[in-house]
Amino acid sequence: MIIAQRKSVFLHSPELEKFSYPEQSPFKTNRAALTRNTVFSMGLLSGDGRSEQPPVSATRLELEQFHKPCYLDAIVAAEKGHLTHQAFAMGLGTPDCPVFRGMYEYVCLASGASITGARLILSGKADIAFNPSGGYHHAFPDRAAGFCYINDIVLAALTLTKAGRRVAFVDLDVHHSDGVQAAFYDRSDVMTISMHEDGRNLFPGTGFEDETGNGPGKGYCVNVPLPVGTYDAAYKLAFDEAVMPLLKAYNPDVIMLELGMDTLAGDPLAHLHLTNNVYADIVSDVMALNRPILATGGGGYNVDNTVRAWSLIWSVLCGEQTEDLSIGMGGVMLQSTEWAGGLRDRVLLTDAGRRGMIEHEIRQTIGKLHSSVFPIHGL
Numbered sequence: 001m002i003i004a005q006r007k008s009v010f011l012h013s014p015e016l017e018k019f020s021y022p023e024q025s026p027f028k029t030n031r032a033a034l035t036r037n038t039v040f041s042m043g044l045l046s047g048d049g050r051s052e053q054p055p056v057s058a059t060r061l062e063l064e065q066f067h068k069p070c071y072l073d074a075i076v077a078a079e080k081g082h083l084t085h086q087a088f089a090m091g092l093g094t095p096d097c098p099v100f101r102g103m104y105e106y107v108c109l110a111s112g113a114s115i116t117g118a119r120l121i122l123s124g125k126a127d128i129a130f131n132p133s134g135g136y137h138h139a140f141p142d143r144a145a146g147f148c149y150i151n152d153i154v155l156a157a158l159t160l161t162k163a164g165r166r167v168a169f170v171d172l173d174v175h176h177s178d179g180v181q182a183a184f185y186d187r188s189d190v191m192t193i194s195m196h197e198d199g200r201n202l203f204p205g206t207g208f209e210d211e212t213g214n215g216p217g218k219g220y221c222v223n224v225p226l227p228v229g230t231y232d233a234a235y236k237l238a239f240d241e242a243v244m245p246l247l248k249a250y251n252p253d254v255i256m257l258e259l260g261m262d263t264l265a266g267d268p269l270a271h272l273h274l275t276n277n278v279y280a281d282i283v284s285d286v287m288a289l290n291r292p293i294l295a296t297g298g299g300g301y302n303v304d305n306t307v308r309a310w311s312l313i314w315s316v317l318c319g320e321q322t323e324d325l326s327i328g329m330g331g332v333m334l335q336s337t338e339w340a341g342g343l344r345d346r347v348l349l350t351d352a353g354r355r356g357m358i359e360h361e362i363r364q365t366i367g368k369l370h371s372s373v374f375p376i377h378g379l
Helices: 014-018 030-041 069-079 085-089 103-123 152-163 178-183 231-252 276-287 305-315 351-374
Strands: 008-011 050-053 128-131 167-171 190-197 221-226 253-259 293-297
Touching: 008 103, 008 253, 008 305, 014 030, 014 103, 030 305, 069 085, 069 103, 103 128, 103 293, 128 231, 128 305, 152 167, 152 178, 152 253, 167 231, 178 190, 178 351, 221 231, 221 351, 231 276, 231 351, 253 276, 276 293, 276 305, 293 305
Parallel strands: 008 050, 008 128, 128 293, 167 190, 167 253, 190 221, 253 293
Antiparallel strands: none
């Protein structure tokens, strides 16, 4: 499938490559640089409406649009060696959110990249922007969690809503988008949709079908919890029957996507069974809605699989035909026998009995959403 060409901007800079979480942390910031190098080698960062742009760091004032000053002060102090009991209670210095050198500069730059993408869309300089260093959806106003310190998704969405844009945020990370959901739970100018592994099995333990918003936000928060072992066809079923109708009915001005790749089979921190093929298909479907798209990274703890998936997704966002993206394209050397057939994953088989159980659970979830949320939107 060939998508009509639009202006696509890849947000990255060598400055982001100076920072990393501690070696023992499963969260690897170098995934963004590896993705950038892959798509650059494939010739996907220039020509035909494609470009690369460095992000602008978020200012303290921008961070305070969502985060509390005392929390930001605690991040700065912790980096300088002053980790207080109050800071620890805010989630800093934990195994998930360790203190590391340059952390404040990094979170300002990574979150600033998503804000930069929002501004490029508002100015008309980009139709599509991708920040692989973004997607920190677990951060709260005064609390870090799940490798997330600053919630770039919320900050970028606020940038768009302050300019009068209605935003649909679709989170495809394996973990529930709890921080973003909480930020917009009583608002209707941002619809939050999260497809994630069932919270009964995985952090953060939230994101059930009955979490649908409050007050004016009732019906504008949507959760699609997924059973262990969810495979491509079942995932696409949930997207097609629960997510896409709501996107069309809501008719947003801008669509934001969180593209965490911890859903992929073999991820060490989760239990779904997807390949990157389903993401290429979903992103193509979203692009067909002809709305500006601000996409971010997210989780993904098998680095090779994550980089390959993000590279594939960027090729789709660029409007490339993805069925035959191969190792020979642009002379790229992907340096892995797993990638010899191109960016797309091999098709994975799932036990037929388990497939039936998974599809049954997903259809039950779809039915609940059809009963509770769909009528609010005239569906």
